[in-house]
Amino acid sequence: MVGLKGRPHSLPVQFLTNRRASLSCVRSSRPANMTQKLVACVSAFSDGNRGIGYKGDLPWPKLQGDEEYYRGICKRTVDPNKKNGIIVGRLTWESGGAESREERPKEATIVISRSLSKDTRGCVAVVSTLSEAIDRFMSGPGSEEIENIYVLGGTLPYQDAIQDKRCSRLYLTRVYQDFPCDATFPAFEHSFHRVTDSGVDDCVREDNGVKYRFEVWERNVSGAS
Numbered sequence: 373m374v375g376l377k378g379r380p381h382s383l384p385v386q387f388l389t390n391r392r393a394s395l396s397c398v399r400s401s402r403p404a405n406m407t408q409k410l411v412a413c414v415s416a417f418s419d420g421n422r423g424i425g426y427k428g429d430l431p432w433p434k435l436q437g438d439e440e441y442y443r444g445i446c447k448r449t450v451d452p453n454k455k456n457g458i459i460v461g462r463l464t465w466e467s468g469g470a471e472s473r474e475e476r477p478k479e480a481t482i483v484i485s486r487s488l489s490k491d492t493r494g495c496v497a498v499v500s501t502l503s504e505a506i507d508r509f510m511s512g513p514g515s516e517e518i519e520n521i522y523v524l525g526g527t528l529p530y531q532d533a534i535q536d537k538r539c540s541r542l543y544l545t546r547v548y549q550d551f552p553c554d555a556t557f558p559a560f561e562h563s564f565h566r567v568t569d570s571g572v573d574d575c576v577r578e579d580n581g582v583k584y585r586f587e588v589w590e591r592n593v594s595g596a597s
């Protein structure tokens with residue numbers, strides 16, 4: 373799903389309809405005072421080897437429907453005056469151009485890196501851990517502008533999010549084909565269960581000869597962490 377580059381900004385009608393319904397579902401799970409922000413991972417991974425990336429890019433050929441779905445989640449807000457907080461590791465950040473990121477007014481990005489300069493262009497902050505990034509979007513400078521928080525990879529940010537109880541939801545795309553990979557999606561099934569989201573059409577899709585399906589998972593309320 374991510375590299376950040378080349379993602380369309382507009383959502384076709386069928387996805388727009390789906391995402392509206394889906395976001396109303398997200399909204400209804402929040403407290404009435406609407407202060408609680410959703411923290412969710414958004415990822416596509418291969419069903420067999422769990423691959424997410426290869427040589428700095430996606431393992432599979434372009435999946436147009438998945439790109440539109442992913443872009444729709446990241447840019448859509450209920451409050452038109454707000455934007456979403458995006459959290460990425462350095463390599464995922466470097467897989468997209470600063471120019472394309474600056475064209476996304478509905479997104480503010482924090483990069484996790486111990487090597488990038490703190491004043492890196494195109495992001496609101498560079499921090500050392502996922503927890504710091506979530507803290508900043510929850511209550512740091514500019515946090516009042518942030519509606520939801522999406523972790524977009526790679527492997528370690530996903531792993532940290534799965535262990536962080538503030539991350540309550542996974543928007544996953546299961547790709548039904550394996551490709552060579554050097555980055556993978558971590559195990560999550562012990563802490564999350566799959567849910568039916570009336571706004572997300574989970575039919576099997578196909579682009580460029582590759583089959584895939586959207587899945588929504590939510591954190592188990594009690595028991596295993």
Ligand SMILES: NC(=O)c1ccc[n+]([C@@H]2O[C@H](COP(=O)([O-])OP(=O)(O)OC[C@H]3O[C@@H](n4cnc5c(N)ncnc54)[C@H](OP(=O)(O)O)[C@@H]3O)[C@@H](O)[C@H]2O)c1
Pocket residue numbers: 373374375414415416417423424425426427428429430460461462463464465467484485486487488500501502524525526527528529532554555556
């Ligand atoms: N399929 C998908 O949905 C999807 C999503 C995202 C990415 N991808 C693909 O996955 C690949 C990139 O993912 P990746 O896992 O290799 O790299 P990554 O997580 O994007 O970046 C790794 C770097 O981020 C920093 N970092 C991340 N987590 C950290 C932590 N817990 N503590 C300290 N630093 C941390 C470090 O930067 P410093 O070295 O600067 O300290 C580390 O070297 C690419 O091929 C990309 O296209 C695919």
